[in-house]
Amino acid sequence: MANFYLDNKDLQYHLSHPLMKRIIELKERNFADANVYDYAPQDAEDALDSYRRVLEIVGDVCGEVIAPNAEGVDHEGPRVVNDHVEYASGTVRNLEALNEAGLGGMTLPRRFDGLNMPVTCFAMANEMVARADTGFENIWGLQDCAETINEFATEEIKQRYLPRVSAGETCAMDLTEPDAGSDLGAVMLKASWDEEAGVWRLNGCKRFITNGDGDISLVLARTEDGTKDARGLSMLIYDKRDGGVIVRRIENKLGIKGSPTCELVFNNAPAVLVGDRKMGLIKYVMSLMNAARLGIAAQSTGLSEAAYREALKYAEEREQFGKPIIQFAAVAEMLKNMEAKTLASRALLYETARFVDIYKQLNHISHERSLESEERQEMKFYNRLADGFTPIAKMFASEWANEVAYDSLQIHGGSGYMKDYACERLFRDARILNIYEGTTQLQVVAAINHVTKGTYLEQMLRYEEGERSEATAPLGAQLVELRKRYEAVVERVEALDKEAQGYKDFHARRLVEIAGYILISHIMLRQATEQEADYLNPTKIFVKYAARKIQEAVSYIEASDISDVELFKA
Amino acid sequence: MEKVTKIVVMAKQVPDTRNVGKDAMTPEGTVNRAALAAIFNPEDLNALEMALQMKDRIGNATVYVLTMGPQRAADVIREAMFRGADGGYLLSGKEFAGSDTLATSYALSCALRKINPDIIVAGRQAIDGDTAQVGPQVAEKLNLPQVTYAEELIDIKDGEVTIKRRLERGSETVVAPLPAVITVNSSAKECRPRNAKRVMKFKYALATSEMAAAEDKTKAFIEERPYLHIVEFSAQDVNPDPEQLGMSGSPTKVKKIENVVFQAKEAKSLTAEDKDIEALMQELIASHTLG
Numbered sequence: 001m002a003n004f005y006l007d008n009k010d011l012q013y014h015l016s017h018p019l020m021k022r023i024i025e026l027k028e029r030n031f032a033d034a035n036v037y038d039y040a041p042q043d044a045e046d047a048l049d050s051y052r053r054v055l056e057i058v059g060d061v062c063g064e065v066i067a068p069n070a071e072g073v074d075h076e077g078p079r080v081v082n083d084h085v086e087y088a089s090g091t092v093r094n095l096e097a098l099n100e101a102g103l104g105g106m107t108l109p110r111r112f113d114g115l116n117m118p119v120t121c122f123a124m125a126n127e128m129v130a131r132a133d134t135g136f137e138n139i140w141g142l143q144d145c146a147e148t149i150n151e152f153a154t155e156e157i158k159q160r161y162l163p164r165v166s167a168g169e170t171c172a173m174d175l176t177e178p179d180a181g182s183d184l185g186a187v188m189l190k191a192s193w194d195e196e197a198g199v200w201r202l203n204g205c206k207r208f209i210t211n212g213d214g215d216i217s218l219v220l221a222r223t224e225d226g227t228k229d230a231r232g233l234s235m236l237i238y239d240k241r242d243g244g245v246i247v248r249r250i251e252n253k254l255g256i257k258g259s260p261t262c263e264l265v266f267n268n269a270p271a272v273l274v275g276d277r278k279m280g281l282i283k284y285v286m287s288l289m290n291a292a293r294l295g296i297a298a299q300s301t302g303l304s305e306a307a308y309r310e311a312l313k314y315a316e317e318r319e320q321f322g323k324p325i326i327q328f329a330a331v332a333e334m335l336k337n338m339e340a341k342t343l344a345s346r347a348l349l350y351e352t353a354r355f356v357d358i359y360k361q362l363n364h365i366s367h368e369r370s371l372e373s374e375e376r377q378e379m380k381f382y383n384r385l386a387d388g389f390t391p392i393a394k395m396f397a398s399e400w401a402n403e404v405a406y407d408s409l410q411i412h413g414g415s416g417y418m419k420d421y422a423c424e425r426l427f428r429d430a431r432i433l434n435i436y437e438g439t440t441q442l443q444v445v446a447a448i449n450h451v452t453k454g455t456y457l458e459q460m461l462r463y464e465e466g467e468r469s470e471a472t473a474p475l476g477a478q479l480v481e482l483r484k485r486y487e488a489v490v491e492r493v494e495a496l497d498k499e500a501q502g503y504k505d506f507h508a509r510r511l512v513e514i515a516g517y518i519l520i521s522h523i524m525l526r527q528a529t530e531q532e533a534d535y536l537n538p539t540k541i542f543v544k545y546a547a548r549k550i551q552e553a554v555s556y557i558e559a560s561d562i563s564d565v566e567l568f569k570a
Numbered sequence: 571m572e573k574v575t576k577i578v579v580m581a582k583q584v585p586d587t588r589n590v591g592k593d594a595m596t597p598e599g600t601v602n603r604a605a606l607a608a609i610f611n612p613e614d615l616n617a618l619e620m621a622l623q624m625k626d627r628i629g630n631a632t633v634y635v636l637t638m639g640p641q642r643a644a645d646v647i648r649e650a651m652f653r654g655a656d657g658g659y660l661l662s663g664k665e666f667a668g669s670d671t672l673a674t675s676y677a678l679s680c681a682l683r684k685i686n687p688d689i690i691v692a693g694r695q696a697i698d699g700d701t702a703q704v705g706p707q708v709a710e711k712l713n714l715p716q717v718t719y720a721e722e723l724i725d726i727k728d729g730e731v732t733i734k735r736r737l738e739r740g741s742e743t744v745v746a747p748l749p750a751v752i753t754v755n756s757s758a759k760e761c762r763p764r765n766a767k768r769v770m771k772f773k774y775a776l777a778t779s780e781m782a783a784a785e786d787k788t789k790a791f792i793e794e795r796p797y798l799h800i801v802e803f804s805a806q807d808v809n810p811d812p813e814q815l816g817m818s819g820s821p822t823k824v825k826k827i828e829n830v831v832f833q834a835k836e837a838k839s840l841t842a843e844d845k846d847i848e849a850l851m852q853e854l855i856a857s858h859t860l861g
Binding site: 041053054057061064100101102 | 764765766767770791
């Protein structure tokens with residue numbers, strides 16, 4: 001009986017983090033729901049127990065249904081029938097099982113039939129689903145769109161759509177167009193007001209839309225005639241039940257083949273506006289994207305977990321020269337590094353998710369009542385951390401997923417290159433992770449501000465205040481030294497950027513990576529201090545790896561003068 | 571108001587004999603229950619699914635689980651509640667200890683007379699005893715029609731149930747008048763998973779004797795919520811003839827337990843020559859493996 005929650009001690013560890021208590025407090029607001037809903041918790045302990053039990057259900061469905069279906073889904077894939085998507089048969093069964101288990105609307109409030117669980121738990125569920133079938137996670141994880149509706153739509157719209165998401169209907173976010181990919185300000189899909197019918201009408205094309213034929217779609221469209229930039233864009237909801245959108249084709253992709261990537265044609269499709277006009281990209285898509293990026297970090301972590309496990313199993317079973325290949329130092333080292341990256345990816349993911357949870361809940365509360373000044377401070381504090389950590393979580397987790405999948409295939413040797421083992425699917429599936437929802441290069445653009453503004457440095461100093469055990473103290477001291485080197489190169493880059501504009505951009509990725517390696521090392525160190533038996537060795541391995549990467553980046557920056565800006569120009 | 575159709579699923583908590591390790595047997599050759607996880611008997615889960623499908627079709631129906639066993643067998647009832655059952659009955663007491671299939675079916679039939687269900691569903695057999703006798707015996711004792719090897723619920727209405735049965739070489743569809751006993755085969759649809767909201771709602775459900783040992787806070791909590799109370803029947807609650815219960819009601823006596831050790835021998839290599847094949851044929855016929 002495979003259960004992806006019960007077989008993963010690291011995941012269970014993260015559910016027990018001390019910040020969960022504060023998150024539950026904010027999520028449950030004095031446990032008032034206990035008097036109204038028979039499934040609402042009585043107190044914090046009860047809530048945490050319910051989270052654990054629900055994650056156990058997710059783990060069961062992932063291990064028993066979704067993972068066994070993954071290979072079939074990869075081969076069969078979805079198809080277009082009469083202008084609409086028909087999922088692979090395994091995908092249909094996956095959705096059935098998740099819906100029977102009542103796992104729609106995981107984070108939505110109970111008044112919309114949701115489970116009212118924190119983002120952190122939803123990320124855990126997504127991680128497990130992605131470990132079972134990375135492409136399927138796209139379809140199921142898109143229920144996240146409901147969070148954006150819950151945050152910005154009117155009560156009437158929420159009442160209309162959110163219970164349907166809780167009942168298991170799927171979502172899509174229709175942003176990209178042929179000429180508007182990373183640059184969403186160029187979106188041209190036209191929305192015009194139909195006075196007679198009292199609805200907006202959508203006309204135009206969207207491309208690369210994941211689960212484009214989902215039941216409820218959030219559509220970025222141009223409501224302001226004659227505009228050409230982000231300020232003319234609004235967010236609307238298109239309901240598949242109303243009709244008016246056809247799927248012209250499904251892309252033939254390298255990986256995540258079970259996830260239908262659609263080209264859509266809108267033909268007078270009716271839609272309702274979410275929130276205020278002109279705020280579509282500026283406010284709502286930014287919120288949607290942040291949530292989606294956290295989702296990709298979870299998806300990536302799940303893929304790393306799967307790829308690591310496949311490699312470990314193979315290395316233990318495969319014998320060459322009379323012994324299992326795991327006993328060869330070169331293979332063992334790869335596996336240890338893969339494990340360390342997977343744990344580090346998860347550590348960063350849930351640290352970020354907790355920051356997002358506290359910020360989001362205080363933000364929700366602020367719409368119900370005015371916050372106390374302490375709460376306002378708290379919200380600001382966690383908002384900054386959530387903004388700073390989300391891009392690095394997405395960047396590191398997705399890059400590592402690729403590295404772990406690459407090494408997993410390598411450990412399988414020639415067999416890994418054949419279609420016989422799961423590692424080849426994981427290798428293909430991984431390749432999109434550092435591309436969609438903002439490429440790694442775009443995550444750097446978001447993250448570099450936090451290098452400049454000092455978000456990362458402040459957090460490093462906070463982590464340095466944390467407790468250390470005898471075993472972790474030397475690593476702590478090493479991280480202090482690395483932080484000093486980070487400060488020194490940031491200073492150098494900022495000074496030289498004044499002499500030659502573009503110098504900071506040139507080194508942006510290196511700076512963000514140095515900051516990331518130090519921050520992640522600190523989170524790992526905290527875990528190693530709390531649970532030495534589980535985390536000390538992987539943490540030592542991770543810090544060795546991080547120190548090497550930092551050394552490489554620092555050396556590069558120190559040897560780089562302003563002439564490099566010209567040297568590397570196109 | 572239309573009458574509520576009462577569906578009862580007979581389920582058993584069994585040691586997980588599918589994943590036996592080296593500690594599965596005691597040195598005396600009996601099952602080492604402490605070393606094996608106690609699980610919901612797999613075919614009883616198929617039965618639960620069929621019962622829930624009946625409820626889905628009828629609408630105005632309840633599904634309750636009846637299990638006989640020690641206090642911890644209440645886990646089976648909770649598991650069923652997590653997956654869709656409305657509640658359960660735990661039949662428990664030292665009088666039932668040592669029951670063979672005859673005494674078990676007698677005890678269950680006494681409880682069923684008290685519950686008075688419209689439909690009784692059970693798994694074909696339990697993985698610890700593998701007898702497949704309890705379901706049919708219950709039907710005989712209650713004088714009800716029985717459908718065995720049920721694989722698919724085709725329909726249920728107007729006091730009749732239509733079931734597809736799995737046969738050795740194919741299948742047949744039969745109609746039975748209700749009330750009836752249906753025993754479900756492992757080839758039937760797998761049971762639906764636990765449901766998140768149901769788990770959160772029913773996780774504190776306790777049987778009467780479990781409640782006695784619970785903290786006051788928990789007791790008060792359950793008393794306010796009757797759906798969390800798992801009904802528990804003692805022997806006297808179901809008015810049995812004491813002689814037919816437990817050991818005294820069990821004519822099956824274990825004569826001897828033999829610990830069979832599989833004696834693997836070296837593999838034998840044969841050439842593809844007629845001489846070798848002929849010799850192998852003779853050997854297999856001599857050992858009655860063939861012929």
